[in-house]
Amino acid sequence: MNALAARDLKHIWHPCSQMKDYEELPPIPIREGRGVYLYGYDGKEYIDIVSSWWCNLLGHCHPAVNAAVKEQIDRLEHVIFANFTHEPAVRLCEELAEIMPPGLSKFNFSDNGSASVECALKMSFQYQHQSGHPEKRRFLCLSEGYHGETIGALSVGAMDLYAKIYKPMLMETVRVEAPDCYRCKYGQRRDSCSCECFADAEEKFARHARECCAIIVEPLLQGSAGMRIYPPLYLKKLRALCDRYNVLLIADEIATGFGRTGKMFAFDHAGVSPDIMCISKGLTGGYLPMAVTVVTDTIYDAFYDDYNKGRAFMHSHTYSGNPLGCAAALAVQRVLREDRVLEGAAARAVELHAMLEEHFAGHHNVGEIRHIGLINAIELVRDVKTKEPFPARERTGYRIYKKALELGLILRPLGDVIYFNPPLTIGAEAAARAVKLCEEAVASVLGG
Numbered sequence: 365m366n367a368l369a370a371r372d373l374k375h376i377w378h379p380c381s382q383m384k385d386y387e388e389l390p391p392i393p394i395r396e397g398r399g400v401y402l403y404g405y406d407g408k409e410y411i412d413i414v415s416s417w418w419c420n421l422l423g424h425c426h427p428a429v430n431a432a433v434k435e436q437i438d439r440l441e442h443v444i445f446a447n448f449t450h451e452p453a454v455r456l457c458e459e460l461a462e463i464m465p466p467g468l469s470k471f472n473f474s475d476n477g478s479a480s481v482e483c484a485l486k487m488s489f490q491y492q493h494q495s496g497h498p499e500k501r502r503f504l505c506l507s508e509g510y511h512g513e514t515i516g517a518l519s520v521g522a523m524d525l526y527a528k529i530y531k532p533m534l535m536e537t538v539r540v541e542a543p544d545c546y547r548c549k550y551g552q553r554r555d556s557c558s559c560e561c562f563a564d565a566e567e568k569f570a571r572h573a574r575e576c577c578a579i580i581v582e583p584l585l586q587g588s589a590g591m592r593i594y595p596p597l598y599l600k601k602l603r604a605l606c607d608r609y610n611v612l613l614i615a616d617e618i619a620t621g622f623g624r625t626g627k628m629f630a631f632d633h634a635g636v637s638p639d640i641m642c643i644s645k646g647l648t649g650g651y652l653p654m655a656v657t658v659v660t661d662t663i664y665d666a667f668y669d670d671y672n673k674g675r676a677f678m679h680s681h682t683y684s685g686n687p688l689g690c691a692a693a694l695a696v697q698r699v700l701r702e703d704r705v706l707e708g709a710a711a712r713a714v715e716l717h718a719m720l721e722e723h724f725a726g727h728h729n730v731g732e733i734r735h736i737g738l739i740n741a742i743e744l745v746r747d748v749k750t751k752e753p754f755p756a757r758e759r760t761g762y763r764i765y766k767k768a769l770e771l772g773l774i775l776r777p778l779g780d781v782i783y784f785n786p787p788l789t790i791g792a793e794a795a796a797r798a799v800k801l802c803e804e805a806v807a808s809v810l811g812g
Contacts, residue, residue, distance in 0.1 A: 368393040368405065389766060397424025400787055400794045402774070410769070411798045413784050414776045418587070418619050419650035422699055423787040429649050429695040436691035445473065445685040452690035459697050460656070463628050465637035470664040472657045472677075473684040477618035477644035478512025480655035481580070484640045485516045486679055487659065488578035488612045491666050494675055497577070497610065503535065504568060504579035504611065506542035510588035511580060511616050520580050523588055538572045540565045540579070542586060543594035546732045546743060547751055554734075559597045565605060573609035578640070580614040583630035584736060587619045590781035591741030593734045599634035612639040612663075618655070622646035622696070623706045623788050626713060626737035639663060647689075649696040654689035709788040712795065713738045716784065719799045729810045738790070741783040744810070754780050760809065768805035773798055775805070782806070 369390040377383065378391065395405045400423055402410045412420065422429065440450055457471045472487075474480050485503065492500035505511075505520040512518070518527045519535035522542075527534065541564040545554035552560055569576075583599055586592040606613040615638035620630035624646065627633055631641070640663065644655035669675040683689075699705060717735045724730045724742055731745040744760060746752045754760040761777030768775045775782050784798065 365390050366393055366405065389769075392769070399423040399425075400790050409772050411773050411794060411801070413786050413798045413802075414774055415785050415787055416650060417645075417776075418624070418785050419645035420787050421622055421646035421649045421696060422705070423789045426649060426695075426699065426789075428699050429651055429692050432691045432695035433651060433688055436688055440687045442683065442686055442688075446680065449685070450687050450690075452687050452694060453685040456690045456693050456697075459694065460658070463697075464641070464658060465629060465631050467637045467660045468641055468658045469661055470659050472659070472679075473686075474655045474657065474681045475653045475683045475686070476512075477616075477642065477655050478514040478517045479681060480618065480642040480644055480657045481511045481517040481520070481614075481616060482514055483657040483679060484580070484614045484642050485520065485578070487640060487657065487663060487677065488614065490677065491612065491663050492577040494666050499575055500577040500610075502538060502572065502576045504538045504540055504572065504576050506581055506586070507539050508542050508544075508586055508589035508592065509580070509582060510586070511582070512618075526588075538568055538576060540568045542589070542592070543598055544592060545594055546592070546734070554593065554595050557595065557597075559595060559601055562598060562601045565602065569605050569609050569611070573611050576609075576611055578612035578614050579606065580616055582616050583620055583638075584625055584633060585620050585630065585739065588778060590743065590778045591734065591739060591783045591785075593736050593741075596634040599631060600636055603634070603636040603638075606639075614638060614640045614642070616642050618642055618644045623700065623709060624737055624739060624785070626706075626710055628706070647696070648692040651692040652686065652689040653683070654686060654693065703789075705788050709738055712790060712792065715792060716740060716786075716790075716795050716799070719796060720784070723799055723803045724806070727806070727810070727812075729806075738788060739783065739785045741778075741781050744780040744782065744806075763809045764805050767808045768801060771801045771804055773801040773805065775802065 372391050373386060393405045394402050396403050400412055402412050461469055472483055474483055503520050507522045509522045511521050513526060515533055518530055520537055521527055522539055543561045550560040615631055617629050621643045631638060639660055641658045648654050667675050667677050717740055720733055720740050724733055729744050731743045731748055731751055734741050746754045761780040761782060764782060765775050765777050
């Protein structure tokens with residue numbers, strides 16, 4: 365075992381891990397990163413095809429973002445954000461306001477995605493209370509949803525892997541059956557359906573909307589559920605339903621924002637706007653922890669009054685509006701504009717999906733290759749005809765992950781769904797190499 369890995373295991377409890385697995389697969393010390401590549405202390409090269417948990421938007425150590433953070437650190441590292449401000453935060457909000465879905469105009473800073481979700485939940489609850497609807501206290505959410513791992517975020521998630529043991533601590537929510545286009549019980553296809561699955565949302569709203577203040581969704585892409593992709597029409601129908609029942613619509617764009625789905629935000633595909641949007645991850649290009657909860661003027665105005673009226677949003681984070689994070693985020697926005705990154709990513713997305721289809725479409729264990737933007741997910745199943753999954757105890761995806769690491773590819777599957785979610789700037793050569801390495805890893809575990 366590498367000496368640094370041994371020192372790590374003496375003290376560090378890694379996230380989302382069964383640490384006993386580290387006896388067989390110790391942590392891999394990384395010395396540096398450049399673009400889509402990470403380099404170990406032993407000189408080994410890895411393709412970071414999952415963008416280090418989906419946050420590395422422009423590649424590791426992007427020169428423009430590096431320079432912006434270095435310049436800012438000599439000016440101002442942090443300042444209390446209550447009653448104080450600074451130029452990077454103001455400029456960032458001005459620039460974000462230009463690209464937000466219409467109507468989203470006020471920005472509340474926090475320091476990570478889960479915190480942004482907590483902020484959105486509290487805002488929704490307090491907004492309804494202060495708008496004459498104190499009976500609206502509950503939340504609706506989609507089944508198989510994931511919104512973070514703080515208590516409120518877990519409550520509106522529906523992934524037992526993360527939440528089951530904590531259920532006695534969680535809020536009681538109303539779960540709407542989420543679209544599952546690969547296993548559609550209506551026998552439809554996501555590219556041609558009328559979202560027949562929306563019937564469950566209509567039924568749940570009819571029964572529970574009078575007591576619900578908001579619904580939260582991962583728009584178009586349920587990430588932790590296995591990169592499930594559903595049609596924009598679902599969001600259009602949901603927007604209309606929320607308007608009919610006076611339920612706020614919260615978009616968790618933490619994983620889908622900033623070009624990941626082929627447009628700046630996933631909601632842009634639907635041509636409608638949420639009432640509240642949570643953004644993080646790609647916001648700073650994966651450089652620094654920062655998140656923002658963005659709301660409409662209508663929501664903001666419900667909190668605006670004399671202090672003694674008790675209507676203020678008394679919610680804070682120590683690192684709200686951190687100048688270093690704002691400087692990184694501004695540099696990310698500048699690169700996206702000046703380098704026309706989304707246009708380049710759109711062309712690469714077509715090439716990448718074509719390569720994955722060529723190498724995997726006929727495999728006897730590949731049930732579906734779904735994609736949106738540069739994101740591609742390969743769902744592995746025991747039986748393609750019946751869509752029967754592999755038994756969880758076999759840990760098929762994990763075995764492929766370990767083999768891919770040997771080959772120099774970071775996959776990090778979601779169960780038995782292996783996926784590509786690379787930086788938007790990935791080149792053709794790196795993409796082709798990643799596909800070949802993935803094919804080799806799958807073949808080593810499941811055969812060719």
